[in-house]
Amino acid sequence: MISEKSFKINPKDKLESKKRLVIISDTHITRSGGAFNLHAFNVGMEKINKIKDASLYLHLGDITQMGTLLEYEYALEQFKKFEPLSKSPKMIFLIGNHDAMNVGYLLFEEMVGTRHYTYEDDDIYIYGIDSTKPDLPGGIIHHSIIDSVRKKLEKPKRENKFKVVCFHHQLIPIPNTGKERSAIDDSGDMLKMLLEAKADLVLNGHRHISNLYTVSSSEKDLFIFNAGTFCCNKTRYRELFTYSIIDIDGNNLNFKVIPVLDSNSQREILRKVNYYIPLQIDKKQKPIARFIQISNSLVSERFESNFNNFDKALEKINKIDEVDLVVHAGNLTKNSFKEEFQIAKDKLNQLKHPYLVVPGYTDSKPLAWEYWKHYFGEFDPLYENDKIYFQGMNSTTLDSKEGFIGRKKLNKFTEKVLSLSHQKIFGVCCFHNLIPTPLSVWRTELIDSGDVLSQFARSQIDLVLNSSPSISFNIKIENTIFSNGGNLEGKYFEEVFIEIEIYKKGLVVLKEHNLRTGLIKVIGNYYISILI
Numbered sequence: 001m002i003s004e005k006s007f008k009i010n011p012k013d014k015l016e017s018k019k020r021l022v023i024i025s026d027t028h029i030t031r032s033g034g035a036f037n038l039h040a041f042n043v044g045m046e047k048i049n050k051i052k053d054a055s056l057y058l059h060l061g062d063i064t065q066m067g068t069l070l071e072y073e074y075a076l077e078q079f080k081k082f083e084p085l086s087k088s089p090k091m092i093f094l095i096g097n098h099d100a101m102n103v104g105y106l107l108f109e110e111m112v113g114t115r116h117y118t119y120e121d122d123d124i125y126i127y128g129i130d131s132t133k134p135d136l137p138g139g140i141i142h143h144s145i146i147d148s149v150r151k152k153l154e155k156p157k158r159e160n161k162f163k164v165v166c167f168h169h170q171l172i173p174i175p176n177t178g179k180e181r182s183a184i185d186d187s188g189d190m191l192k193m194l195l196e197a198k199a200d201l202v203l204n205g206h207r208h209i210s211n212l213y214t215v216s217s218s219e220k221d222l223f224i225f226n227a228g229t230f231c232c233n234k235t236r237y238r239e240l241f242t243y244s245i246i247d248i249d250g251n252n253l254n255f256k257v258i259p260v261l262d263s264n265s266q267r268e269i270l271r272k273v274n275y276y277i278p279l280q281i282d283k284k285q286k287p288i289a290r291f292i293q294i295s296n297s298l299v300s301e302r303f304e305s306n307f308n309n310f311d312k313a314l315e316k317i318n319k320i321d322e323v324d325l326v327v328h329a330g331n332l333t334k335n336s337f338k339e340e341f342q343i344a345k346d347k348l349n350q351l352k353h354p355y356l357v358v359p360g361y362t363d364s365k366p367l368a369w370e371y372w373k374h375y376f377g378e379f380d381p382l383y384e385n386d387k388i389y390f391q392g393m394n395s396t397t398l399d400s401k402e403g404f405i406g407r408k409k410l411n412k413f414t415e416k417v418l419s420l421s422h423q424k425i426f427g428v429c430c431f432h433n434l435i436p437t438p439l440s441v442w443r444t445e446l447i448d449s450g451d452v453l454s455q456f457a458r459s460q461i462d463l464v465l466n467s468s469p470s471i472s473f474n475i476k477i478e479n480t481i482f483s484n485g486g487n488l489e490g491k492y493f494e495e496v497f498i499e500i501e502i503y504k505k506g507l508v509v510l511k512e513h514n515l516r517t518g519l520i521k522v523i524g525n526y527y528i529s530i531l532i
């Protein structure tokens with residue numbers, strides 16, 4: 001039976017004593033050029049020196065602007081101003097992409113410290129990782145490091161410690177940063193490992209703006225905090241120079257983002273680390289809504305006569321009762337040929353359930369728009385019934401792998417969510433994925449993914465469905481389930497589709513149907529607050 005108490009548990013508090021982490025990032029120190037704001041640095045240093053009871057100071061990288069010898073020397077000279085009142089006056093530095101420029105990674109090791117660091121006491125374990133690629137803005141962690149971090153986090157002696165992992169580049173897209181770029185290539189593998197190894201907090205810099213996400217697996221919350229810049233003139237939107245204080249007291253976290261030049265306008269966010277236990281559902285209980293998620297059917301006229309993965313999937317889906325909506329999240333055709341759209345439409349029409357289709361990259365070659373209009377009508381299709389409001393969004397741009405949603409479409413949809421979310425379950429679908437997927441290179445092809453992800457997660461949208469380039473992967477961000485999956489392209493990965501059930505009180509169960517093995521397995525189990 002489902003009882004409300006079974007979803008959330010708060011285990012014994014982890015920390016015996018309180019911890020206070022002071023975070024600064026992206027100082028971009030240089031003697032020349034306009035990046036470094038010495039005034040902000042001096043004011044900020046004076047302020048962070050006065051913070052009481054700091055356990056540790058962390059710098060999240062981009063200490064220098066160009067990673068040159070003169071800059072490292074000048075930066076070390078500037079950091080002599082760091083004279084904290086607190087008893088543990090340590091500042092740990094992480095290497096950023098700017099520090100690794102011009103063979104600066106060698107100078108970092110010689111003059112600052114190791115590129116990977118550890119801080120550990122009886123209560124807390126902090127591990128810092130070099131995520132840079134020399135001379136390139138983007139980042140990578142590497143699978144061997146991901147494996148070794150997993151082992152470190154999973155050590156039994158650390159089970160009850162508060163676990164923090166730091167690296168310079170962002171793990172997931174964050175809002176108000178313009179074009180999403182220079183994330184780490186293996187974000188999906190890293191994110192999966194951090195969730196499985198039950199890390200508590202991730203600290204990133206690099207984007208020069210602060211942000212906090214609560215990301216949850218089926219078992220536990222993980223907080224991803226992005227620090228703003230301390231004193232670099234390259235700021236974003238209305239946030240200028242900031243430092244942050246994170247207070248950890250048991251499972252309670254208090255994040256403060258404090259502007260260097262105007263401490264009165266600080267922002268404060270309180271969070272608690274929640275644990276969840278797998279949900280048992282009474283077999284007789286029926287879901288209030290059921291969705292099917294598929295993508296990458298890649299219908300080709302050459303295989304028209306063969307019974308392929310798409311036919312197999314449609315046949316299986318037709319055997320599932322009471323499906324509210326089948327969502328095809330893009331890459332319906334292989335080449336955007338007219339005949340392929342015709343075949344795809346004929347196949348989809350065999351479904352006995354309602355369906356909704358959005359275009360993917362392979363459906364966006366020249367002339368595709370004409371065919372799409374002819375066979376499917378809307379580029380941003382809407383499906384609505386008495387309990388569901390589901391919006392499809394075309395995120396593709398003609399003949400390009402890059403995608404885009406745009407503020408106008410996004411705002412129009414979130415306004416609708418605001419007005420109707422107390423009456424209906426809200427879902428949205430677009431081809432480009434907003435969260436990284438394991439076993440694939442995270443290319444962040446949706447250029448406004450930072451804003452789209454934030455707006456989806458921070459409004460009352462229950463379900464976001466995207467295509468997957470590899471395996472199925474789902475997480476909860478804030479109160480929204482993000483599911484990448486349903487990949488029917490049986491090339492490198494097994495062909496699967498996803499069934500999503502939403503039960504009363506907001507229980508969401510995601511199941512993967514494997515077409516190759518015939519097996520069905522639960523791949524996600526969450527609790528979201530729904531208003532209906």
Ligand SMILES: [Fe+2]
Pocket residue numbers: 026028061062096098206207208
């Ligand atoms: Fe930076």
Ligand SMILES: [Fe+2]
Pocket residue numbers: 062096097098168205206207
């Ligand atoms: Fe950076």
